[in-house]
Amino acid sequence: MAISIKSEREIQLMRESCKLLADVFQNLENAVKPGMSTLELDALGEKLIRAHGCTPNFLNYNGFPASLCVSVNDEVVHGIPRKDRILQEGDIVSVDAGLIYKGYHSDMARTFGIGTISEDARLLIERTRQSFFDGIKMAKAGNHLFEISNAIDASIKPYGYGIVRDLVGHGIGTSLHEDPQIPNFAQRRRGPKLHAGMTLAIEPMINMGRADVEWLDDDWTVVTEDGSLSAHYENTILVTDGEPEILTLY
Numbered sequence: 001m002a003i004s005i006k007s008e009r010e011i012q013l014m015r016e017s018c019k020l021l022a023d024v025f026q027n028l029e030n031a032v033k034p035g036m037s038t039l040e041l042d043a044l045g046e047k048l049i050r051a052h053g054c055t056p057n058f059l060n061y062n063g064f065p066a067s068l069c070v071s072v073n074d075e076v077v078h079g080i081p082r083k084d085r086i087l088q089e090g091d092i093v094s095v096d097a098g099l100i101y102k103g104y105h106s107d108m109a110r111t112f113g114i115g116t117i118s119e120d121a122r123l124l125i126e127r128t129r130q131s132f133f134d135g136i137k138m139a140k141a142g143n144h145l146f147e148i149s150n151a152i153d154a155s156i157k158p159y160g161y162g163i164v165r166d167l168v169g170h171g172i173g174t175s176l177h178e179d180p181q182i183p184n185f186a187q188r189r190r191g192p193k194l195h196a197g198m199t200l201a202i203e204p205m206i207n208m209g210r211a212d213v214e215w216l217d218d219d220w221t222v223v224t225e226d227g228s229l230s231a232h233y234e235n236t237i238l239v240t241d242g243e244p245e246i247l248t249l250y
């Protein structure tokens with residue numbers, strides 16, 4: 001499938017979709033605290049998304065049963081919210097969610113610390129975030145897609161963390177997952193050329209230990225094989241002829 005180039009009208013709709021999602025995340029970040037269940041967080045997220053007149057795009061996606069993916073500590077992504085999963089002081093929790101506004105999808109993720117977290121955990125979250133910003137420096141019309149992948153890899157390499165290889169970023173627009181796939185680790189090829197008007201969800205997933213992950217028996221939750229902590233940072237961005245526009249920033 002070709003990578004879609006959004007028209008000016010579509011870009012406006014993407015901007016609006018992403019702005020509303022960023023507002024949802026701002027509220028979630030303010031609300032998340034020790035003692036809260038991951039199901040409560042999901043309920044709040046869904047309420048906020050619907051209050052904007054939007055639809056949660058993760059809900060029922062390939063049968064996913066919730067609006068938010070909520071992944072705690074060694075859970076990398078796709079954690080299913082549960083009533084009996086209570087957030088504890090010192091946990092780190094990755095929240096990944098998106099919404100549909102007038103047919104246009106947005107997608108973002110953040111890892112939040114619950115109360116006071118260890119210095120190692122704080123650094124993992126900060127360096128994962130930084131790798132996103134190092135990656136998107138390359139997201140310019142005329143560059144090639146895998147320059148983003150290589151820059152994320154180079155950003156993380158000095159720390160010896162594991163870069164998750166089994167899951168990647170993606171194009172986004174009238175579908176949640178469009179072409180191209182965007183790996184977060186170095187590539188031998190250049191990948192497709194970037195053009196203004198491409199909208200991409202770039203999302204490094206970084207493990208404190210090794211890169212290997214496995215799927216739990218619920219067929220959704222992805223965890224680190226070695227039990228180490230994992231962080232996730234994602235924004236939907238717009239490629240332009242100049243600097244990329246981060247559409248989900250707050």
Ligand code: MG
Nearest residue numbers: 107201203234
């Ligand atoms: Mg995504």
